Amino acid sequence: DVKVTQSSRYLVKRTGEKVFLECVQDMDHENMFWYRQDPGLGLRLIYFSYDVKMKEKGDIPEGYSVSREKKERFSLILESASTNQTSMYLCASSSLRYEQYFGPGTRLTVT
Amino acid sequence: QKEVEQDPGPLSVPEGAIVSLNCTYSNSAFQYFMWYRQYSRKGPELLMYTYSSGNKEDGRFTAQVDKSSKYISLFIRDSQPSDSATYLCAMSTYGNNRLAFGKGNQVVVIP
Numbered sequence: 001d002v003k004v005t006q007s008s009r010y011l012v013k014r015t016g017e018k019v020f021l022e023c024v025q026d027m028d029h030e031n032m033f034w035y036r037q038d039p040g041l042g043l044r045l046i047y048f049s050y051d052v053k054m055k056e057k058g059d060i061p062e063g064y065s066v067s068r069e070k071k072e073r074f075s076l077i078l079e080s081a082s083t084n085q086t087s088m089y090l091c092a093s094s095s096l097r098y099e100q101y102f103g104p105g106t107r108l109t110v111t
Numbered sequence: 112q113k114e115v116e117q118d119p120g121p122l123s124v125p126e127g128a129i130v131s132l133n134c135t136y137s138n139s140a141f142q143y144f145m146w147y148r149q150y151s152r153k154g155p156e157l158l159m160y161t162y163s164s165g166n167k168e169d170g171r172f173t174a175q176v177d178k179s180s181k182y183i184s185l186f187i188r189d190s191q192p193s194d195s196a197t198y199l200c201a202m203s204t205y206g207n208n209r210l211a212f213g214k215g216n217q218v219v220v221i222p
Contacts (some may be wrong), residue, residue: 043212088152090154091153094208098124098143098145100210
C-alpha cells in the first residue's frame with residue numbers, strides 16, 4: 001500500500017511566523033504535490049515536483065515555497081504566515097501513472 | 112467555463128439505495144479518470160481509476176466514462192452509512208502529471 005505521511009495533523013501558528021509542512025512518501029514516486037482545500041473552492045494546487053530539486057508552480061503559489069532535497073520528501077514553506085493561509089493542506093504523490101495518493105492532511109490555523 | 116464541473120450536493124439517500132454521482136468536463140483530451148472518497152477531516156483516498164471510455168466495476172462501485180458526452184459517473188449500490196463522505200472526480204490528459212479536480216459532492220446515507 002502507498003503511504004503518504006504528513007508531519008502534523010493540526011497546527012496553530014501566529015501571523016508572520018515561518019511555517020514548515022513536511023510530507024514523506026514510501027513508494028519511490030517521482031511526483032509530489034501540495035494542495036490546499038477550502039470549503040467551496042475545492043482542491044487547489046500550490047506547487048508540485050517531478051524530481052529531486054525540481055519544482056513547478058501550481059495555480060496558487062503566492063506566499064509559498066517548496067523544497068525537495070530527497071525523492072521521498074517534499075516540504076511546503078509559508079515564509080510569513082497570514083490569516084488567509086488558514087486551510088487544510090494536503091500532500092500527494094504519484095508515479096509515472098496518473099493517479100495520486102494523498103496524505104491525511106494538515107489543518108493549519110493562523111491567528 | 113470550469114474544466115470540471117461537479118454538483119456539490121449534499122445528496123441524501125436512504126441506506127440500501129443506489130447513489131449516482133457525475134462530473135462533466137470540457138477538455139476532450141482527458142483520458143484518465145479517477146474517483147476519490149474523502150471522509151470528514153481526512154485526506155482523499157483513491158476509489159476508482161479508469162482509462163478512456165467504458166465501465167469499471169469494483170464491488171459495490173461502478174465507474175462509467177462517456178467521452179462522447181464528456182461525462183463520467185460513479186454508482187454506489189446497496190449504499191451504507193459508511194459511504195457517507197465527499198466524492199471527488201479527477202481527470203488528466205496523456206503526459207500531464209497534474210489532475211483537474213471537481214469540487215466534490217457530499218453524500219449522506221441515512222440509516
